[in-house]
Amino acid sequence: MNCEEISELVYDYLNERLDADCAVSFTVHMDGCAECREQVSDLQHTWTGLADLPQEEPSSELKARFYSMLESQQVAAKPRPLATWFQNLAVFPLIPQGLAAGVLLFAGILIGAQIESGENVDELRREVRSLSQRVTLSLLQQDSVSERLRGVRFSYQSAVYDEEVIIALIDAVGYDKSVNVRLAAIDALKPYLSQQPVLNSMVTFLGKERSPLVQVSLIDALFGTNGGETLETLRVMSNDAQVIDSVREHVRTLLEESV
Amino acid sequence: MNVTDVFSDNELMLRVRDGDNVRLGMLFERHHKKLFNFFLHTAGKRQVAEDLVQEVFVRMLKYKHTYRGESGFGPWMYRMARNVRSDQFRKRGNAPFDSANVETVELADERPAPAELLETDQSIGLLRTALAQLPIEKRELLIMARFELLKQDEIASLLDCSVATVKVRIHRAIKELSRIYHQITCEVRA
Ligand SMILES: [Zn+2]
Numbered sequence: 001m002n003c004e005e006i007s008e009l010v011y012d013y014l015n016e017r018l019d020a021d022c023a024v025s026f027t028v029h030m031d032g033c034a035e036c037r038e039q040v041s042d043l044q045h046t047w048t049g050l051a052d053l054p055q056e057e058p059s060s061e062l063k064a065r066f067y068s069m070l071e072s073q074q075v076a077a078k079p080r081p082l083a084t085w086f087q088n089l090a091v092f093p094l095i096p097q098g099l100a101a102g103v104l105l106f107a108g109i110l111i112g113a114q115i116e117s118g119e120n121v122d123e124l125r126r127e128v129r130s131l132s133q134r135v136t137l138s139l140l141q142q143d144s145v146s147e148r149l150r151g152v153r154f155s156y157q158s159a160v161y162d163e164e165v166i167i168a169l170i171d172a173v174g175y176d177k178s179v180n181v182r183l184a185a186i187d188a189l190k191p192y193l194s195q196q197p198v199l200n201s202m203v204t205f206l207g208k209e210r211s212p213l214v215q216v217s218l219i220d221a222l223f224g225t226n227g228g229e230t231l232e233t234l235r236v237m238s239n240d241a242q243v244i245d246s247v248r249e250h251v252r253t254l255l256e257e258s259v
Numbered sequence: 260m261n262v263t264d265v266f267s268d269n270e271l272m273l274r275v276r277d278g279d280n281v282r283l284g285m286l287f288e289r290h291h292k293k294l295f296n297f298f299l300h301t302a303g304k305r306q307v308a309e310d311l312v313q314e315v316f317v318r319m320l321k322y323k324h325t326y327r328g329e330s331g332f333g334p335w336m337y338r339m340a341r342n343v344r345s346d347q348f349r350k351r352g353n354a355p356f357d358s359a360n361v362e363t364v365e366l367a368d369e370r371p372a373p374a375e376l377l378e379t380d381q382s383i384g385l386l387r388t389a390l391a392q393l394p395i396e397k398r399e400l401l402i403m404a405r406f407e408l409l410k411q412d413e414i415a416s417l418l419d420c421s422v423a424t425v426k427v428r429i430h431r432a433i434k435e436l437s438r439i440y441h442q443i444t445c446e447v448r449a
Contacts, residue, residue, distance in 0.1 A: 011430045046437040049386045050405040058295040062309045066287050066316055073280055073320055137281075141288060167285060 001025040006036045013040070014047045060143055067141075140168045145178040152184040166192060173218075174205045182214045186221055193225050203233050212247050219247075223254050231255075268332035276323045286332075287316055293408050294340060300390065301399045302344050314343045333409045334417040341399075385447065389440040397432035404429050 006029055012018050018026060030037050139151025152172065155165055172185035192198045199222070206218045219237075222230045237243050238251040268289065271282045291312055298308035318339055326335060390398055403409050403417075415422045 007430070008427075011426045011433070014433075042437045042441070043433050046386070046433055046440055047405070049382060049440075050390075050401060050436075052383060053386065053390075054383070055292065055296050055406070056299055056305070058292065058309055058312065059305070062291065062295070062312060063287075065309075065313055066291070067284070069313065069317060070280065070283060070287075070320075137284070141284070164282065164285070171285070171288065 001029045003029075003033060003036055006030070006033075006040070010040055010043060014044060063141070063143075067138075136165050137168050140172055145181060148172070148176065148178065148181045149184055152181065152188050155188050166195075166198060170198065170201050174201065174208075179211050179214055182209075182211070183217050186214070186217050190221055193221060199225060200229070203229055206233055206237070212244050215243070215247050216250055219251060219254065223258075231258075269328045272319075272323075272326055272332050272335075273328055275319070276326045280320060283316065283320060286319075290336065291316075293406065294336075296406060297337075297340060297399070297402055297408060298344065300402045301395055302347065307347070311340070311343050311347060314347075315340050318343065330416040331413060333413045337403070337409060337417055382444075385443050386436075386440055389436055389443050392439050393432065393436055397428075397435060400425075400429055401432050401436065 006026065009018060009022060009026060012022075013026060030040065136151050136155040139147050139154055142148055142151070152169065155169065166189070169185045169189050173182055173189065176182050176185065186202075189198060189202070193202065202218060202222055206215065206222065209215050209218060215237075219234065223234070234251050234255060238248055238255060240248070243251075268286060271285050274282045275286070294312045294315060295308050298311045299305065302308055302311055315336065319336070322339070328335075390401070393401070400414070400418075403414055404411070409417065411422050411425055415425045418425065418428075420428075
C-alpha cells in the first residue's frame with residue numbers, strides 16, 4: 001500500500017470500517033511512513049473532536065409551535081365541530097394538571113347530550129376512544145417526567161390501543177430519558193408483546209438498555225414470551241461482561257429454570 | 260423482521276401523505292433535535308435555527324403529496340431543509356452562507372471565560388470556530404456524517420453522487436477542517 005492508497009482509505013479507517021486485510025496493510029504502511037502517520041493522526045483528532053461537540057437543545061417553544069401548527073392543519077382538514085373541539089384540547093401540548101381525566105368525564109356528558117339530539121352513538125364512542133388516545137399521546141410528548149408518566153398511566157383508559165399509541169409507548173421504552181417512564185411504558189405494553197413488531201422492538205431495546213432496573217423489567221416481560229430471538233438475546237446477555245453481575249445472574253437463573 | 264421495517268420514518272411519512280397528519284408528530288419527535296443542530300451549525304442563531312425547523316415541518320405538510328419514499332425519508336427531509344435554508348438566506352439578502360454569518364459567539368456566550376476553560380472545553384471551542392470557517396457545503400457534509408443525520412448512501416442520494424464520491428468529499432472536508440483547526444490552535448497558543 002502506498003501513501004495515495006492510504007489517503008483513499010482514511011475515512012473508512014476513521015470509522016473502523018476497513019476489512020481485515022486492508023486494516024493489516026494500512027497498519028503496515030503507517031508503521032513505516034511518518035508522514036502518513038502524522039496526517040492520519042491529525043485527521044483522527046479532528047474527527048474525534050467533532051463527535052465531542054455537544055448537541056444543543058432547542059427551546060420548548062419550538063415544540064409548542066409545531067403542535068399548534070399541526071393542530072391548525074387538522075382543523076383546516078376536518079371541519080367537524082365536535083371532533084375539532086376534542087382535538088384542540090387533546091393535541092395541543094400544554095394540558096393543565098388534572099384536566100385530562102376531566103376531559104373524558106365531560107365527553108361522557110356530551111355524549112349523553114348528543115344521544116338525546118339523535119347523533120350516532122357508535123360514532124361518538126369512537127371519538128371518545130380516540131380522544132383518550134390523543135391525551136395519552138400528548139402527555140407522552142411533555143418535557144416533564146411526571147406528565148409523561150401520567151401519559152403512560154392514561155393509556156390504560158383505552159381497552160384497545162391504536163397503533164399510534166403503541167408506537168408512542170415503544171418510543172418511550174426505547175428513548176425516554178427517565179427510567180420511571182421507561183418502566184411504566186414496559187408495563188403498559190405487556191399485553192401487546194404477542195405482536196411481533198412490539199416484541200422485536202423490546203428485544204432490540206434490551207440490547208441497548210443501560211439501566212439495570214429497566215433491563216430486569218424488560219427481561220421479565222420478555223421471558224414470558226419465549227420467542228427464539230428473545231432467548232438468544234438473553235443468552236448473549238448472560239455472557240456479556242458489560243451487563244452488571246446481578247442482572248446477569250438473574251438472566252442465568254431464568255434460563256436455567258426454563259430448561 | 261425488524262421494528263424499523265414496521266414503524267419506519269418512511270411508513271409514517273407515507274401515512275401523513277395519505278392524510279393522517281397526526282403522524283407527523285412522531286416524525287417531529289424523532290427528528291427535530293437533529294434538524295435543530297443541523298441548522299445551528301449551518302445557519303447560525305438559535306432563533307433562526309428554530310424558525311427553520313418549524314418551516315421544514317410546515318413544508319412537509321404542504322408538499323406531502325410529493326413524497327414517494329423511493330430514496331427514503333431522511334434525504335427527502337434534508338433536501339427540504341437545505342431548500343428552506345437557502346430561501347431564508349435569499350430572503351435576508353445574504354450571499355450563500357459563509358463564515359461571516361455564523362454565530363459561534365452565541366454558543367460561546369453560554370460558556371465560561373477562556374481562562375477558566377479546561378483543555379477539552381477549549382479545544383471544543385476552537386473546533387467550533389474552525390468548523391464555522393469551513394465553506395458551507397463541507398461543513399454540512401461533516402455535520403451530516405459525524406452526527407449521523409444520514410447514512411453514507413443517503414448522503415449520496417441527497418447530493419446526487421456516488422457513495423465513493425461522498426467518502427472522498429468527507430475526507431477532503433476533514434482535511435480542510437484539520438488544517439483550519441491547526442492554524443487557529445497555533446494562533447491561540449502563540
Ligand atoms: Zn505514507
